[in-house]
Amino acid sequence: xxxxxxxxxxxxxxxxxxxxxxxxxxxxxxxxxxxxxxxxxxxxxxxxxxxxxxxxxxxxxxxxxxxxxxxxxxxxxxxxxxxxxxxxxxxxxxxxxxxxxxxxxxxxxxxxxxxxxxxxxxxxxxxxxxxxxxxxxxxxxxxxxxxxxxxxxxxxxxxxxxxxxxxxxxxxxxxxxxxxxxxxxxxxxxxxxxxxxxxxxxxxxxxxxxxxxxxxxxxxxxxxxxxxxxxxxxxxxxxxxxxxxxxxxxxxxxxxxxxxxxxxxxxxxxxxxxxxxxxxxxxxxxxxxxxxxxxxxxxxxxxxxxxxxxxxxxxxxxxxxxxxxxxxxxxxxxxxxxxxxxxxxxxxxx
Ligand SMILES: [Ca+2]
Numbered sequence: 001x002x003x004x005x006x007x008x009x010x011x012x013x014x015x016x017x018x019x020x021x022x023x024x025x026x027x028x029x030x031x032x033x034x035x036x037x038x039x040x041x042x043x044x045x046x047x048x049x050x051x052x053x054x055x056x057x058x059x060x061x062x063x064x065x066x067x068x069x070x071x072x073x074x075x076x077x078x079x080x081x082x083x084x085x086x087x088x089x090x091x092x093x094x095x096x097x098x099x100x101x102x103x104x105x106x107x108x109x110x111x112x113x114x115x116x117x118x119x120x121x122x123x124x125x126x127x128x129x130x131x132x133x134x135x136x137x138x139x140x141x142x143x144x145x146x147x148x149x150x151x152x153x154x155x156x157x158x159x160x161x162x163x164x165x166x167x168x169x170x171x172x173x174x175x176x177x178x179x180x181x182x183x184x185x186x187x188x189x190x191x192x193x194x195x196x197x198x199x200x201x202x203x204x205x206x207x208x209x210x211x212x213x214x215x216x217x218x219x220x221x222x223x224x225x226x227x228x229x230x231x232x233x234x235x236x237x238x239x240x241x242x243x244x245x246x247x248x249x250x251x252x253x254x255x256x257x258x259x260x261x262x263x264x265x266x267x268x269x270x271x272x273x274x275x276x277x278x279x280x281x282x283x284x285x286x287x288x289x290x291x292x293x294x295x296x297x298x299x300x301x302x303x304x305x306x307x308x309x310x311x312x313x314x315x316x317x318x319x320x321x322x323x324x325x326x327x328x329x330x331x332x333x334x335x336x337x338x339x340x341x342x343x344x345x346x347x348x349x350x
Contacts, residue, residue, distance in 0.1 A: 282314030
């Protein structure tokens with residue numbers, strides 16, 4: 001009887017893993033993240049290419065072995081997945097090494113594989129499919145979330161975007177000014193005012209990098225990763241940037257500063273708020289929802305209500321879609337609220 005139960009459990013376990021990131025389908029480019037104990041965040045370590053080179057063996061049902069190539073192609077190594085006593089393990093042989101390390105697979109989700117070194121518990125790694133590669137079909141994933149609502153949807157989206165390749169703040173700024181927000185004429189447009197700069201390296205006194213979620217409110221955990229996340233960084237002229245300061249967003253009733261449609265002043269509840277001009281309102285809302293879900297940061301009720309309206313008032317346009325794609329190329333993750341603004345209405349609390 002016990003044996004039967006065990007067999008059933010094994011079948012359930014195996015069929016569960018089949019619906020998740022399938023080990024026998026792990027061909028392609030992956031990002032490897034290591035857990036940093038201090039920030040409790042998975043930090044990007046390396047890109048690898050996995051090439052399946054051995055078929056499954058009868059001995060280890062469902063096992064698979066891959067050769068692994070680092071981004072710089074400096075060395076080949078191996079990673080094998082196998083089941084033992086109903087648990088999934090990975091054996092990793094680094095480049096230029098004959099010694100292998102054994103990892104216990106902790107989580108095998110649709111979006112990543114998390115594993116812990118059995119000899120060193122601090123060594124926790126995630127292998128995430130490089131989502132900018134063609135194998136990762138966002139539309140398929142979104143379709144799978146069709147019936148999800150509320151917290152379920154919130155956490156599914158969190159899992160989907162919880163790893164991205166962070167390139168650091170300085171590089172993010174270079175990418176933003178020189179690539180993501182540098183248009184076909186070589187111009188950078190301020191998102192709050194009409195200021196335009198023709199440059200890839202604008203002077204700090206003229207054009208800044210705006211943190212839509214203010215730096216002073218990012219909190220300590222994963223600070224560097226949040227600070228350099230392109231999804232909430234935008235070019236702004238330095239004057240409107242300092243006017244925005246770290247005020248929350250909202251609708252201004254009594255403006256004390258106003259330029260090209262953006263305002264600072266008090267809201268109907270008497271709070272000092274910043275109101276971006278209409279054509280950037282939706283972008284702000286979707287960037288803030290992204291940041292909230294990505295880093296599990298709460299959005300206060302007053303702002304949340306405004307963002308819900310702004311998400312509809314200023315719908316996604318081609319420019320925003322293109323920007324999402326450019327950021328995906330760099331960070332290997334997208335803002336799902338740009339792909340699917342309707343997600344906002346299906347989550348009742350951010
Ligand atoms: Ca817009």
